[in-house]
Amino acid sequence: MTAGYDPYAFEPFAVTVDLAVFTVRAGALHVLLIRRGQEPYAGAWALPGGFVLPRESAETAARRELAEETGLPEQLVAALHLEQLRTYSEPDRDPRMRVVSVAFTALVPDLPEPAAEGGGDAAHARWLAVEDVSELAFDHAVILADARERIGAKLEYTCLATGFCPPEFTLGELQSVYETVWNAGLDRPNFRRKVLATPGFVEAVPGAARLTGGRGKPAALYRPGPATTLHPPLLRPEGTTR
Amino acid sequence: MTAGYDPYAFEPFAVTVDLAVFTVRAGALHVLLIRRGQEPYAGAWALPGGFVLPRESAETAARRELAEETGLPEQLVAALHLEQLRTYSEPDRDPRMRVVSVAFTALVPDLPEPAAEGGGDAAHARWLAVEDVSELAFDHAVILADARERIGAKLEYTCLATGFCPPEFTLGELQSVYETVWNAGLDRPNFRRKVLATPGFVEAVPGAARLTGGRGKPAALYRPGPATTLHPPLLRPEGTTR
DNA sequence: CCAAAAGTGTTCGTGTTACACCCATGA
DNA sequence: TCATGGGTGTAACACGAACACTTTTGG
Incomplete structure (x- = not known):
């Protein structure tokens, strides 16, 4: 912070946000992507995102872009837990000009067909299984x-x-989230005990139960609890790199 | 990424880096700070940092600024492990113009008097105990x-x-690092076993030993090993918020 | 011989693992 | 009554917490 502060002393930087929004559908981890309509990378898939406006923080911009570019319900976007991932600032990550991008991640439930509704930008938003994602625009593959x-x-x-x-x-649904993200099987009795033994992780919905697979015993329902951290942690099995 | 790309379409953003560089001295966690010479916040302490140049990544800029602004040895700065903390982008975090700052953290050994040598900017760099840091320029207290x-x-x-x-x-020195950062006491026998049981955490220096407190049995010496992660983790005791 | 710091051993309790088993429901 | 998924019980084991004890140095 020692240099002078002439706003036009340097070639201007653009500051953008990029969002990696995940969901679990049909036992596979999916990410929300946008089909690009213009060069560069026209026709390629990209993470949703866009410019930070002059009076916005990156967090605010991320929420706004998510609402604009994807068909996600307003209410969901407003309440969403956005987490800053990191900032990508390699000089040539955008071929046109200097763009520094603040990346965020978010997790959403499996919505009926969240991206298909709204017009405009949202029409080009789709959920894709991360395993099927091959090439992405810019350095978005790295961000993903x-x-x-x-x-x-x-x-x-x-x-x-x-x-x-x-x-x-249900606890079975919660467990399948872990198994999908980690691509690993977990022991159901132990998972159950672990979750219930952590105060505030989940709260029982009194008397409620629901059938899950169509067959089998109806499962008790739970709501997210007030806790945010898991002590002690729930460690994933050995090799889950893939 | 749907808007057009006129570099001058928006009021320009400045992109800076800020560095929180820590060391452990005399049983207290210290942070490297710079005394500001100009407005705003003239005379106040601030984290070292500065502008990202047009052809630099934030990581490169952080390393350059650290070498320029502080008296840290070139060799140390070049080899230093820099970790991105997060990006601070509130619109009014700098009163003069829009500045988005990418913050980094780094850890260095207790150097003799690292900040006192080099001239210019470096002359205003000092180690301060984090407990004694009261007011900092901009939002640097939050970053810290x-x-x-x-x-x-x-x-x-x-x-x-x-x-x-x-x-x-020595393992005693390593333990005091944990105790200082966590502000908590650890059981020496258990700490020792834990560290030695993690493959690649530390490597014994064969035959080497050194006296630490002036008295007592000389302690065996160790070097950092190739491992980067700790499985299972070494959890800190309960309340270490302060 | 005492203080101080390094290093070893041992016990005890908690939490995780791996499994066997029972319960409720739809076909 | 069988398949399917939810839920409970339990023994074996690994790990961490706590603490007693030995070793090696300087004063």
């Missing part, structure tokens, strides 16, 4: 990989997993 | 608090603590 690694790690020591679930969920 | 929380958490599940130690160190 970093985001995926981060949420996998975060499930170990935070209560974020409930963010993937609907407002009321 | 976030950085402190982050390194405390990182010690739990990474091998970063060796970054606070000289090239060869």
